[in-house]
Amino acid sequence: MSVETGVRRNALRDPRGGSSPRVQVLEMQRARLLSAAVVTVEEQGWAGASVAHITSRARVSRRTFYDLFANREECVLAVFDDAVTRVASELAAANVAGLPWRERMRAGLWTILCFLDDEPALARVCILQSAAGGRCVLERRAQIIAQLAGAVDTGRAESARAAGAPVLTAEGVVGAATSILYTRLLRGEPEPLRGLVNELMSIVVLPYLGAAAARREGTRAAPPAVFVKGSRGPEHDRGVMRDDPLRDLPMRLTYRTARVLEVVAATPGASNRVVADSAGIYDQGQVSKLLARLERLGLVENATHNDHRPTGEPNAWRLTGLGRRVAQQLALGTNVQRPRHGSGQRSGGMV
Numbered sequence: 001m002s003v004e005t006g007v008r009r010n011a012l013r014d015p016r017g018g019s020s021p022r023v024q025v026l027e028m029q030r031a032r033l034l035s036a037a038v039v040t041v042e043e044q045g046w047a048g049a050s051v052a053h054i055t056s057r058a059r060v061s062r063r064t065f066y067d068l069f070a071n072r073e074e075c076v077l078a079v080f081d082d083a084v085t086r087v088a089s090e091l092a093a094a095n096v097a098g099l100p101w102r103e104r105m106r107a108g109l110w111t112i113l114c115f116l117d118d119e120p121a122l123a124r125v126c127i128l129q130s131a132a133g134g135r136c137v138l139e140r141r142a143q144i145i146a147q148l149a150g151a152v153d154t155g156r157a158e159s160a161r162a163a164g165a166p167v168l169t170a171e172g173v174v175g176a177a178t179s180i181l182y183t184r185l186l187r188g189e190p191e192p193l194r195g196l197v198n199e200l201m202s203i204v205v206l207p208y209l210g211a212a213a214a215r216r217e218g219t220r221a222a223p224p225a226v227f228v229k230g231s232r233g234p235e236h237d238r239g240v241m242r243d244d245p246l247r248d249l250p251m252r253l254t255y256r257t258a259r260v261l262e263v264v265a266a267t268p269g270a271s272n273r274v275v276a277d278s279a280g281i282y283d284q285g286q287v288s289k290l291l292a293r294l295e296r297l298g299l300v301e302n303a304t305h306n307d308h309r310p311t312g313e314p315n316a317w318r319l320t321g322l323g324r325r326v327a328q329q330l331a332l333g334t335n336v337q338r339p340r341h342g343s344g345q346r347s348g349g350m351v
Helices: 003-010 021-048 051-058 062-068 072-093 101-118 120-132 135-157 168-187 193-209 211-218 233-237 255-266 272-279 284-296 321-330
Strands: 300-302 317-319
Touching: 021 051, 021 062, 021 072, 021 120, 021 255, 051 062, 051 072, 072 101, 072 120, 072 135, 101 120, 101 135, 101 193, 101 211, 120 135, 120 168, 135 168, 135 193, 168 193, 193 211, 255 272, 255 284, 255 317, 255 321, 272 284, 284 300, 317 321
Parallel strands: none
Antiparallel strands: 300 317
16 A cells, blocks of 8 residues: 555544544545446446546546545545455355355355446446456455465365365366356346355355266256345435435535534524624624525524424524434534633644
8 A cells, every 4th residue: 555545544433533524524424425436337338438437427526536536546446345245245244255265256256246246337247347347456356366275275185185286276267157157247147146046155165076066066046145234225326325314415524514513413402693703604694595505405403493492593503404314324413612701722634
């Protein structure tokens, strides 16, 4: 990892420990960029996808993109890493490591196929589009294939016959399976990939356990489908994060916006001045415009209007249902410092 990449990753860490509003916003923006990158690469192709396409779909500024990633390729590499991390988590949850080799291969293959079925756009990017990627993407693809081949190669310890298999056998097995998945995805066949589990397992065990074991694998009953935790399914195909409450709002999530929502979450009924002081916004015109926009978007509401309070009373802001969902997504409402009258301190820079 380069020094520059390390600096960008450290931007997601709060030096005080825990998770600050700025860190939470960056994490959400990163998730939006990764989701947008998947669909952009699928729609535009590797060569046609650009940073502008990704940031436009994610509704995140180019400045924020370059705070998180050095370039488009690093963003796509992060998509690979995210997918690998999620699959590893599913494999760990299935306790695959504790199974005998053949059952470990079958359970692992089944988990991966279910993941690809649940994430069709991500599957097409990682298996189809990555084949046309740049050098770094091709290297990462080769690393992942090598890791899979390493797992398959442990089958040489199963018997004296298996021990005689060449080291390259595992690489050939993984390559054959990858080629089959590539063809199925390229054709756009509607049948789920997990339906290939028996045929692929026959390919895996044949060079290690022989033809009889391969035939048995081809007739085994498939296990129940694995539903990947946090899967976005078909909605992810359209570039939508199911757990992102901002997906349908025409706005960019900035640090200042998150601070204002945080203040309103922590202090229901706060006036414009309280919101401004607590959020570190010292231009009353700016905070008034921001609150008005958040009201139009349905994130906050003014109790002086909705509760029919007397004219002339200060505004009293509170979150709407959608605003509460956004606050929950960002884990807001716990870091607000009450304004101290006479304090001349200002908050740091904003995204």
